[in-house]
Amino acid sequence: MMNYPFTAIVGQEKMKKALILNAINPKIGGVLIRGEKGTAKSTTVRALADLLPEIEVVEGCPFNCDPNGDLCDICREKKERGELKTIKKKMKVINLPIGATEDRVIGTLDIEKAIKEGIKALDPGILAEANRNILYIDEVNLLDDHIVDILLDAAAMGWNIIEREGIKIKHPSRFILVGTMNPEEGELRPQILDRFGLMVDVEGLNDIKQRVEVIKRVEEFNENPEEFYKKYEEEQLKLREKIEKARELLKNVKISDDLLELISKICIELGIPTNRADITVARTAKTIAAFNGRDYVTVDDVKEACELALPHRMRRKPFEPPQLNKEKIEQIFNEFEEKNNEKNEDEKGNKENDKVKKN
Ligand SMILES: Nc1ncnc2c1ncn2[C@@H]1O[C@H](COP(=O)(O)OP(=O)(O)OP(=O)(O)O)[C@@H](O)[C@H]1O
Structure with a gap:
């Protein structure tokens, strides 16, 4: 299904800015978006996908290894043999569902195969997909403590490490953490709070004109998503280009x-x-x-x-x-x-x- 276009979100400028800044510079470390129900939190995060830039990755690598950064064992061997090929891939928003199991998050390992073949025995999980992408958790405050700990460990090290029966397998896992939550359903543990680079409080719109605009746009989008998207295509393209340019410029930005x-x-x-x-x-x-x-x-x-x-x-x-x-x-x-x-x-x-x- 087609996403609602980012540039068609009415108002909520601070939330939009925080997401855009992370698309320009993943080193900011993600964003936590807090706010009441129905304030376009999840719609905006999903809409970000269309604006994300392309990044260089190792061709065929399930962990999206960065050819110029940390490499998994398979890519390292390829590099040593001079067989490392790179391709461009658009960054993605990877969803981490609240009920996800540990296996689904870190991947599953066939121990017997792992003894002989190492990392090739790993069936990659969400942390593999999320490497160098956006890891999105809706209702992040309701996430199981155990899964939170796994995420915190991976975020702190930049690696997903799987240890089973004395065997240790690891792959790079540097993701941009984006979480949305409704504080009425409970606050977040301080350890995970500190892991988010930015935080935004989203409030419901209080302006009649803006609220009417939301009704009209959402109805129009639901009736015919493709037609609706066309109306915003140019604005989407402009914003994508602005993000792309900012990524280039960022390398030269000085602060006194x-x-x-x-x-x-x-x-x-x-x-x-x-x-x-x-x-x-x-x-x-x-x-x-x-x-x-x-x-x-x-x-x-x-x-x-x-x-x-x-x-x-x-x-x-x-x-x-x-x-x-x-x-x-x-x-x-x-x-x-x-x-x-x-x-x-x-x-x-x-x-x-x-x-x-x-x-
Ligand atoms: N400012 C806005 N601009 C455009 N659409 C909006 C805006 N605010 C709300 N909506 C629409 O309202 C609906 C609810 O939004 P959404 O599901 O993103 O809310 P949410 O904040 O994630 O809350 P929930 O936790 O209930 O899902 C969507 O159809 C969304 O498009």
Whole structure:
């Protein structure tokens, strides 16, 4: 069945931005989307598939090995023999259903065959498919604890490791974790919360015009998905190209030491212990700059990145919803801008003094 087009989602800009940023830069580390029922969370994640770029993978590899990155045993042998061929493949959204068993997630291993043939004895699971793709979990807060632990281990190491009766088989598994959840059905364990690069709170639309537009578009889409898609084809193409360009530009995006200091100051003053926070804010700010077609980061990019990367990392009591201390952040940004203005004034003054001296 055809997906509802991403560019036809009404409003919900923050959720759309967070997903796009991850498509540009997988190193951001995914996104957790929290919100009430029926606010287009799952529709938007599924719609992202159409916008995803192509990546280079080893031809025929069930784990989508990166020819220039970590390789599974089969690809490593091929490389040593000089037989490694690469092809381009579109990134995908891989669904992890809530009821998935451990075998389905990590794959199944034929032990007798594995002794002789190694990794060839593995029937790949979801973690294989998810390598270098988006791993999507709807209702991630309802996922079985045991499966959560498997995901956390794989995410921490970048490898899926299967140990059975003294035999150890592994393959690369670096996925972009995207989860959606309705907080009314329970909060998420802090360990998994911290694994998401970004977090977005989605609220239902409160504008009559926007809500009417949703009814019209969804009805039109259901009546004739192909026709509906055609209406948005050009916009989809434009956005895909913008993502593609941003991926190229990202390599050259620079961030000043002043802005790095600002990021760390914010994290310290908000009492966020993990350095992962600073790193993610910086990466996200660079990616926002690239999406806007710039090769340098601005204060506004940092501000937007903080709003996406920090809320779920704030200290809070157990089971309290994650929330950003917006006033505190605003204050730090104001101080930064005041200091910058003073610096600029001083520099201007110095230049004028120089002029006077020269004359
Ligand atoms: N802003 C929007 N733009 C377009 N369609 C929307 C919007 N908000 C809701 N919808 C439509 O409402 C329906 C419900 O959306 P969806 O299933 O994605 O919600 P959800 O947030 O994932 O909630 P649930 O957990 O109930 O599935 C879909 O048909 C979707 O297209």
